[in-house]
Amino acid sequence: MVSPAVAVLERHLCLYRRLWRASAFSSFVLPVLFLVSFGVGVGRYVGEVGGVGYLAWIVPGVLASTAFQMAVGDSTYSVLGDFKWVRGFHAMRATPVGVRDMVVGGLLYALLRVESAVVVFLVVAGVFGALRSPWAVVTPVVAALLAVAVAAPVMGFSASIDHDSYFALLFRFVMIPSALFGGVFFPVDQLPQVVRPLAYVSPLWHGVELCRAATLGVAPPWPVWVHAGVLLVFAGAGGVWAVSAFGRRLRD
Amino acid sequence: MVSAVLAARVSPARVGAVVGRNVGALRSGPAYWLVLASGFFEPVLYLLSIGVGVGALVGELRLADGRVVEYAVFVAPAMLAVSAMSGALSETTFNFFFKMKYAKTFEAILATPVRPLEVALGELAWAMTRSAVYTGAFLVVMVAMGLTRVGWALAVFPAALLVGLAFGAVGMAVSTLMRGWQDFDLVTTGQFALFLFSGTFSPVGDYPPVLRVVVEATPLFHSVELVRGLAAGLPGWGLLGHAGYLLAMTAAGLWVAARRLERALCR
Amino acid sequence: MSEQPLIRARGLVKRFGDFTAVDGIDLEVAPGEAFGFLGPNGAGKSSTMRMIGCVSMPTSGELRILGMDPARDGARIRGRLGVCPQLDNLDPDLSVRENLTTYARYFGMSRARARARAEELLDFVQLRDRAASRVEPLSGGMKRRLTIARAMVNDPDLVLLDEPTTGLDPQARHLLWERLFRLRQRGTTLVLTTHYMDEAEQLCDRLVVMDGGRIVAEGSPRSLIGTYCTPEVVELRFPDGVDPAGGLEGIGRVDPLPDRVLLYTGDGDAAVAEVHRRGLVPSSVLVRRSSLEDVFLKLTGRTLVD
Ligand SMILES: Nc1ncnc2c1ncn2[C@@H]1O[C@H](COP(=O)(O)OP(=O)(O)OP(=O)(O)O)[C@@H](O)[C@H]1O
Numbered sequence: 001m002v003s004p005a006v007a008v009l010e011r012h013l014c015l016y017r018r019l020w021r022a023s024a025f026s027s028f029v030l031p032v033l034f035l036v037s038f039g040v041g042v043g044r045y046v047g048e049v050g051g052v053g054y055l056a057w058i059v060p061g062v063l064a065s066t067a068f069q070m071a072v073g074d075s076t077y078s079v080l081g082d083f084k085w086v087r088g089f090h091a092m093r094a095t096p097v098g099v100r101d102m103v104v105g106g107l108l109y110a111l112l113r114v115e116s117a118v119v120v121f122l123v124v125a126g127v128f129g130a131l132r133s134p135w136a137v138v139t140p141v142v143a144a145l146l147a148v149a150v151a152a153p154v155m156g157f158s159a160s161i162d163h164d165s166y167f168a169l170l171f172r173f174v175m176i177p178s179a180l181f182g183g184v185f186f187p188v189d190q191l192p193q194v195v196r197p198l199a200y201v202s203p204l205w206h207g208v209e210l211c212r213a214a215t216l217g218v219a220p221p222w223p224v225w226v227h228a229g230v231l232l233v234f235a236g237a238g239g240v241w242a243v244s245a246f247g248r249r250l251r252d
Numbered sequence: 253m254v255s256a257v258l259a260a261r262v263s264p265a266r267v268g269a270v271v272g273r274n275v276g277a278l279r280s281g282p283a284y285w286l287v288l289a290s291g292f293f294e295p296v297l298y299l300l301s302i303g304v305g306v307g308a309l310v311g312e313l314r315l316a317d318g319r320v321v322e323y324a325v326f327v328a329p330a331m332l333a334v335s336a337m338s339g340a341l342s343e344t345t346f347n348f349f350f351k352m353k354y355a356k357t358f359e360a361i362l363a364t365p366v367r368p369l370e371v372a373l374g375e376l377a378w379a380m381t382r383s384a385v386y387t388g389a390f391l392v393v394m395v396a397m398g399l400t401r402v403g404w405a406l407a408v409f410p411a412a413l414l415v416g417l418a419f420g421a422v423g424m425a426v427s428t429l430m431r432g433w434q435d436f437d438l439v440t441t442g443q444f445a446l447f448l449f450s451g452t453f454s455p456v457g458d459y460p461p462v463l464r465v466v467v468e469a470t471p472l473f474h475s476v477e478l479v480r481g482l483a484a485g486l487p488g489w490g491l492l493g494h495a496g497y498l499l500a501m502t503a504a505g506l507w508v509a510a511r512r513l514e515r516a517l518c519r
Numbered sequence: 520m521s522e523q524p525l526i527r528a529r530g531l532v533k534r535f536g537d538f539t540a541v542d543g544i545d546l547e548v549a550p551g552e553a554f555g556f557l558g559p560n561g562a563g564k565s566s567t568m569r570m571i572g573c574v575s576m577p578t579s580g581e582l583r584i585l586g587m588d589p590a591r592d593g594a595r596i597r598g599r600l601g602v603c604p605q606l607d608n609l610d611p612d613l614s615v616r617e618n619l620t621t622y623a624r625y626f627g628m629s630r631a632r633a634r635a636r637a638e639e640l641l642d643f644v645q646l647r648d649r650a651a652s653r654v655e656p657l658s659g660g661m662k663r664r665l666t667i668a669r670a671m672v673n674d675p676d677l678v679l680l681d682e683p684t685t686g687l688d689p690q691a692r693h694l695l696w697e698r699l700f701r702l703r704q705r706g707t708t709l710v711l712t713t714h715y716m717d718e719a720e721q722l723c724d725r726l727v728v729m730d731g732g733r734i735v736a737e738g739s740p741r742s743l744i745g746t747y748c749t750p751e752v753v754e755l756r757f758p759d760g761v762d763p764a765g766g767l768e769g770i771g772r773v774d775p776l777p778d779r780v781l782l783y784t785g786d787g788d789a790a791v792a793e794v795h796r797r798g799l800v801p802s803s804v805l806v807r808r809s810s811l812e813d814v815f816l817k818l819t820g821r822t823l824v825d
C-alpha cells in the first residue's frame with residue numbers, strides 16, 4: 001500500500017520525465033556556469049571576503065540560492081496550473097488522496113530536485129577547491145530545510161491566487177530582492193542598517209549563512225539553532241498555510 | 253529589402269489595432285498596473301546589489317584601454333542592456349507563444365484584414381513601448397547615481413531601444429519555431445548563458461581566448477558594448493559596428509517571423 | 520448488506536453564498552442499481568454528484584455514502600468510488616497509459632497492479648492504439664473515454680458519471696453503454712447524469728428529474744412515462760399562419776411548442792382521425808410512443824438543451 005503522498009510524488013516525477021532534458025540543464029549546468037562567470041570573473045577583482053577568496057565565499061551562497069530558486073520554481077506556476085488549467089488537484093481530490101498528501105507530495109518532489117542539484121553543485125565546488133571544511137557534508141541538509149521553508153509558503157501563496165500576474169509581484173518584491181540582498185553576493189553587513197532586518201526575515205539569508213558556515217568551517221553570524229529555528233518556523237507555518245489554502249481552494 | 257516589404261504591406265492603423273488589443277488585455281488583468289510599474293524595480297535592484305553591493309568589494313576596475321572606473325559604472329550599462337533583452341524576450345517569446353498557441357488570439361485577429369506581419373510588428377511595438385518606459389526610468393536612476401551623464405544618457409536611450417528591438421524580433425522568430433513549453437526552458441537557458449558571458453560582470457578581455465571569440469559573436473555582447481560605450485561617453489566607429497549587428501538581427505528576426513507566421517496561420 | 524442503501528440523503532442542501540443550488544433533496548440508491556439524474560442546465564445535478572463523490576460538503580442535511588459519513592470518512596469512501604466529472608481533468612502532458620497508472624497509484628494500488636489494470640482499461644474503452652501518445656492532442660471524445668476508464672481504475676463499488684457521453688460519437692456512445700451494462704451485471708452500482716433521454720431509458724432502473732435544486736419526479740423510466748404522460752403522442756405541424764390551438768381542444772392534452780403542437784393521447788390514430796374530422800389540415804403528422812423527453816418537457820416546461 002503506497003502512501004498517497006508518494007503517489008502524488010510519482011505523478012510529479014512522471015511529468016518530470018517529459019521535461020527533464022531542459023530542466024536538468026538549468027538545474028545542474030547553470031549554477032556551475034554562474035560560478036565560473038561570477039565567482040571566477042568578478043572574483044579576480046575582489047580581494048578576500050571574510051578571510052577567504054571570493055569564489056570560496058560565494059559558493060555556499062550560490063548553492064543556497066539555487067535551492068531557493070528551484071524550490072520557488074516548483075511551487076508557483078505548476079501549483080496554480082494544477083488548480084486552474086490542468087485541474088490535477090481536482091482529480092486527486094476525487095480519490096483517497098488528501099489535501100495534506102498533495103502538499104507533502106509536492107514538497108517531496110521539490111526536495112528531490114533540490115537535493116540532486118545541490119549534490120552535483122557540491123562536487124563541482126569541491127573540484128574548484130571551494131570547500132574548506134568537512135562540515136560541507138551537511139549542506140544538503142541545510143538545502144533541504146531551506147527548500148521546504150521556501151516551497152511550503154510559496155505553495156500556499158500559489159493556491160491562494162487566481163491569476164498568474166501575482167507571481168510577477170511575488171518575484172519582484174520578495175524573491176528577487178531576497179536573492180540579491182540575502183548575503184549571496186556580498187555580506188549583509190554592507191547593507192544600510194535600516195534594510196538589514198529585511199534580509200534577516202528572508203529564509204534565504206539563514207540558509208546562506210548556515211551553508212557558508214558549513215563549507216568554510218566558521219561560526220555563522222547567529223547561533224546555529226537560531227538560523228535553523230527560523231527555517232523550521234517558515235517550513236512549519238508555510239506547511240500549515242499551504243494545507244489550509246489547498247483545502248479552501250478544493251472545498252467546493 | 254525588408255523596409256520595402258514593410259512599406260508595401262503594412263498599415264499603421266492595423267498595427268495600432270494589435271497594440272491596442274494588448275493594452276486592453278493588459279488593463280483587464282488584476283494588479284497589472286502594479287506589475288507593469290514594478291518591472292522597473294527589478295533592474296534597479298540588480299544595480300544596487302551587483303553595482304553597489306558587489307562594487308564595494310571590487311572597488312575600482314582597470315579596463316583594457318587603461319581607464320580605471322568604479323565597478324558600478326562598469327556593470328550598470330550591462331544591466332541596462334540585459335534588462336532590455338529580457339523585457340523584449342519575455343514579451344515576444346513567452347507571451348507571444350501563449351497567445352499563438354493557446355489563447356488563439358492570433359487566429360482571431362488574422363480572420364480580419366490584419367496581416368501576420370502586422371501582428372508581428374504590433375506585438376513588437378508593444379514590447380518596445382514597455383521597454384522604452386523601463387529604459388527611461390533606468391537611465392534616470394543611473395544619472396541620479398552619477399553612473400552616466402545626462403547628455404550621454406540621451407544617446408544611450410535609442411541604443412537600448414535598438415537592443416530591445418533586435419532581441420524582440422529574434423524572440424518572435426524563435427517562438428514561431430517552438431514546439432511546446434519545454435522549448436522555452438532552452439530559450440531561458442540560452443538567455444541566462446548570454447547574461448553570464450557577455451562581458452556583463454567582468455571585462456571580456458579576461459576571458460580565455462577561445463571563449464572570447466565565441467562571446468564576440470553573440471548578440472548580448474554587442475548590446476553591452478554599444479550601451480557601455482555610449483554611457484561612458486566614448487563614441488567610436490566600433491559602436492557603429494555593434495549597432496549594425498543589432499540592425500541586421502532585427503531585420504533577420506522580422507523576416508523569419510513574418511514568413512513563419514504566414515505559413516503557420518494562413519492556410 | 521443488500522438492505523443498506525449505498526447512498527442515502529435526507530434534506531440535502533448545497534448553497535453557494537446565498538444561492539441555493541440543491542434545495543433539500545431525499546435520495547436512496549440501493550446496491551446494484553443504476554440511478555439517473557435528469558434536469559435542465561443549472562438544475563443542481565453536478566452539485567449533487569459532487570456531494571455524493573465527497574468532494575463538496577453539504578451545507579445541511581444528512582448524507583451517507585456506503586454507510587459512512589463523508590465528513591469523517593471522506594478518504595475511505597472515495598477509495599471505493601469511481602468518478603467521472605463533468606469536466607475532464609486529465610494530465611495533458613502525460614500519456615494515456617500514464618494517466619491511468621498515476622491515478623491508480625492514488626488509490627494505493629501496487630505498481631504492477633496499476634499497470635495491469637491500465638492495460639485492461641485501455642481495451643475496455645478501446646484506446647489501446649493511443650496508449651503511448653500524450654493526452655493533449657487527443658480528440659474530445661477520446662479524452663472522455665479515458666476519463667471514464669480512469670474512473671474504473673480502482674474497481675469501484677459505486678461509479679459516478681456526470682454526463683459521461685456528452686461529446687461522444689454514436690459508436691463510442693453505444694460502446695460505452697454496452698460497457699456500463701456489463702459493469703451493472705457484475706453488480707456495480709451506477710449513478711449518472713445525462714441530457715440524453717435514450718441514454719436514461721437504456722441505462723437507468725430509476726431516475727429522478729431535478730429542476731431548480733429540487734426533485735420534481737422520481738421512478739423508473741416506464742413508470743415516469745406512465746405517470747406523467749399518455750401512452751402515445753401525436754406531433755402535428757401546421758402551415759405558417761394557422762393557429763390550431765383552439766380547434767384541438769378536447770382531443771387530449773395539448774402542448775403548443777414554437778414549431779409544432781404535441782397532442783398527448785391514449786390512442787394516436789384515433790386522435791389523428793378526430794383532428795381531420797374537425798377539418799384541420801396539418802402539414803405533417805407523426806404518431807409515436809411517448810418517451811422520457813415528453814415527461815421532461817412536461818415537468819420542467821422547457822426543451823432539454825436550452
Ligand atoms: N462552485 C460554485 N460556486 C457558485 N455557484 C455554483 C458553483 N457550482 C455550481 N454553482 C451553481 O449552482 C447551480 C447548479 O449547478 P450544477 O453544476 O449543479 O448544475 P447542473 O444541473 O449540473 O447543470 P448542467 O446540466 O449545466 O451541468 C448553477 O446555477 C451554478 O451556477
Ligand SMILES: [Mg+2]
Nearest residue numbers: 564565566605
Ligand atoms: Mg452538471
